Amino acid sequence: MSSSTTAAPRRVLLAAPRGYCAGVDRAVETVERALDLHGAPVYVRKEIVHNKHVVEELSARGAVFVEQETEVPEGEMVVFSAHGVAPAVHENAEARRLRTIDATCPLVTKVHVEARRFAEDGYTIVMIGHAGHEEVEGTTGEAPESIVLVQTADEAERLEVPDPERLAFITQTTLSVDETAEIIAALRARFPAIVSPKSEDICYATTNRQIAVKQLARESDLVLVIGSTNSSNSNRLVEVAREHGAASHLIDNHGQVREEWLEGVDTVGITSGASAPEELVERLVAFFRERGAEDVSELRTVHEDVRFMLPREIREAQAAV
Numbered sequence: 064m065s066s067s068t069t070a071a072p073r074r075v076l077l078a079a080p081r082g083y084c085a086g087v088d089r090a091v092e093t094v095e096r097a098l099d100l101h102g103a104p105v106y107v108r109k110e111i112v113h114n115k116h117v118v119e120e121l122s123a124r125g126a127v128f129v130e131q132e133t134e135v136p137e138g139e140m141v142v143f144s145a146h147g148v149a150p151a152v153h154e155n156a157e158a159r160r161l162r163t164i165d166a167t168c169p170l171v172t173k174v175h176v177e178a179r180r181f182a183e184d185g186y187t188i189v190m191i192g193h194a195g196h197e198e199v200e201g202t203t204g205e206a207p208e209s210i211v212l213v214q215t216a217d218e219a220e221r222l223e224v225p226d227p228e229r230l231a232f233i234t235q236t237t238l239s240v241d242e243t244a245e246i247i248a249a250l251r252a253r254f255p256a257i258v259s260p261k262s263e264d265i266c267y268a269t270t271n272r273q274i275a276v277k278q279l280a281r282e283s284d285l286v287l288v289i290g291s292t293n294s295s296n297s298n299r300l301v302e303v304a305r306e307h308g309a310a311s312h313l314i315d316n317h318g319q320v321r322e323e324w325l326e327g328v329d330t331v332g333i334t335s336g337a338s339a340p341e342e343l344v345e346r347l348v349a350f351f352r353e354r355g356a357e358d359v360s361e362l363r364t365v366h367e368d369v370r371f372m373l374p375r376e377i378r379e380a381q382a383a384v
């Protein structure tokens with residue numbers, strides 16, 4: 064299609080912060096370093112991060128993605144994804160003598176530790192999160208007898224627990240900040256004695272990207288979010304943008320932009336989920352520049368400088384080289 068016959072936004076606004084968080088950066092680098100140090104194949108349990116592009120690139124370099132640790136040949140190397148795993152996964156891996164590297168984000172590990180502590184202290188734990196998400200499965204596996212999943216404020220209002228005086232909550236790290244606040248309010252109204260974690264479970268990256276997309280949505284007609292459909296935090300960005308006045312769509316890359324979305328759009332806002340590489344954003348910006356957008360700028364709301372150390376197994380292997 065030629066630019067003369069297509070709708071073309073005049074202005075492109077980029078949210079900041081956007082894209083890779085410290086946990087994703089660490090997880091992707093873990094697989095890259097493991098491949099450098101040990102050579103292919105390096106098995107990875109589940110998608111290392113929820114991004115199609117990242118998984119395809121790592122597969123091309125020799126990473127082999129499997130659903131379960133039981134699919135990894137005995138004695139081989141396996142990396143656990145950023146979303147974390149249940150203790151049973153570590154046990155299975157040990158039984159198969161797998162060499163494991165745990166790329167679980169430290170902020171997910173924090174929630175696992177909370178779950179264990181609350182369970183040890185005899186609490187029933189309400190986990191606020193999405194059924195079937197890997198992070199929820201991993202965290203729930205820490206104390207399956209003690210954890211009950213709540214997904215909505217409505218479910219919180221109908222929840223029955225054995226002892227309302229011995230109740231705590233934890234959350235998935237990538238939820239909508241506003242929606243989670245509503246669920247927590249509903250839980251507190253119903254169970255005034257409910258105990259919270261010492262600090263927020265929704266992570267800094269999720270929170271900051273939602274703050275940024277709210278501002279972006281106020282200034283844009285359309286907000287495009289780069290991220291894969293199974294990425295929780297990316298889906299939340301689309302919802303938040305819509306709630307704050309912009310049309311919004313989730314796309315894996317610029318090839319998925321639909322002509323009809325651009326009709327009457329003067330300013331297009333762009334952001335990306337915590338697992339989406341910046342090069343996909345750059346290609347989308349180039350796509351709009353080719354169509355005539357000249358005014359490209361960044362809308363910064365929060366400064367981020369969080370970094371996590373690589374997993375111990377990688378650091379030790381690097382030191383030994």
Ligand code: SF4
Nearest residue numbers: 084086087168236266
């Ligand atoms: S989104 Fe948050 S919890 Fe998930 S990997 Fe990134 S920093 Fe960690």
